[in-house]
Amino acid sequence: LINEGGSCITKARFEAKYTSSLLRAAGGECRRLYGDTFPGDRNERLSIVIREPLGVVGAISPFNAPLILLVKMIAFPIAGGNTVVAKPSEMTPMVALELARIFHQAGFPPGVFNVVNGIGRDAGEALVNDSRVAGITFTGSTAVGKKIAAAASGRMARVHMELGGKNPVLVLKDADIDEAVKILAAGAFTHAGQICMASSRIIAEKEVARPLAEALAKRAKEMQLGDLHDEKTAYGPLINDASVAKVRSHCEAAVRDGAELLAGGELHHGRVWRPTVLFAPPLSCETWTDETFGPVTSVVAVDGLDEAIAVANDSDFGLSAGILSNDMKRAVVAARRIRCGSVHIGAHSFQSDSMAPIGGFGLSSLGRSGGKYSVEHFTELKWISFNPGM
Secondary structure, X not given: XXXXXXXXXXXXXXXXXXXXXXXXXXXXXXXXXXXXXXXOOOOXXXXXXXXXXXXXXXXXXXXXXXXXXXXXXXXXXXXXXXXXEEEOOOOOHHHHHHHHHHHHHHOOOOOOEXXXXXXXXXXXXXHHHOOOOOEEEEEOOHHHHHHHHHHHHOOOOEEEEXXXXXXXXXXXXXXXXXXXXXXXXXXXXXXXXXXXXXXEEEEEEHHHHHHHHHHHHHHHHHOOOOOOOOOOOOOOOOOOHHHHHHHHHXXXXXXXXXXXXXXXXXXXXXXEEOOEEEEOOOOOOHHHHOOOOOOEEEEEEEOOHHHHHHHHHOOOEEOEEEEEOOOHHHHHHHHHHOOOOEEEEOOOOOOOOOOOOEOOEEOOEXXXXXXXXXXXXXXXXXXXXXXXXX
16 A cells, blocks of 8 residues: 555555444345345235346455445445456556455455456456346546447446545634634545545635635645655555646646735645645636545635635535534535535545445445445345245
């Protein structure tokens, strides 16, 4: 995780710990593949509904959390009785091979979990187009997800997609700024912002917007970057040079379009980008509308809750959101009106749970993953009827 994916030690430890939670949750779902009965049109007929596995599920996993996302993508389909062929990101292939080795040592039956390494246009495309693969689960960019969904739909394969996000956090005027800054820094900069749920759009009521942005910038400048084995290191490098170029382009475009650069905006060393805080970018600029996938967040000021919600919803994405406020009435109103797959009050947008239905609206996903939601997605319903006396 550290050497291959650039995780800092705290993030690597989190992945290892959370993996055990995912496996325990999936193990529990094996015993909860409930069926159903229903009162039919004909009194003499008894009807039951059962769940059966799809068969083979192809899992195409990303680089940014190469252990926990891979485990989440395979454990629940396996819990539903499927076998899995995994194609991990070509940027982090060894994590998947090590996981396969551990599963083999643990006694997994041969053929239940399989790994095929290769680049997407070769190994991934072959997996998506193989008629023996009944379902596809993919986590990655929206652009690639669209191509996979189009190819899989041609043969009516079951598809699950967890894609991009441009996630808002609303900071209401009653929020404690010091506490909000701690929360926002974690949401925006964990793993260098290379997280689909990263808090990249901070929407603050005008009474607190400027002091919040300045306090967040101060915290960003104080973050330690360096040795990935040092527990004080905030995060590591961007995954490749193309990612660096995209982050640089977004930052330069925002400043050129009128945003105020309060912190960061440049490399620290190697491919490690300084935590970047932008203030008041135009809402039409790509830094505000498109997924940067880097340690960059923007703060904009709004006039009241209605405008905050409108700005949050003005996006093609709808993955996750946060609301920072001590006024639960206003926070709940906002949570109900924000169009996202999950909304977290008193927290940033980067939240997960092994049992939660993770996914979103718009370009952010197809389907939901986690707990029973994953198992149900990768099983088929079958109606069996009995006619006594026949």
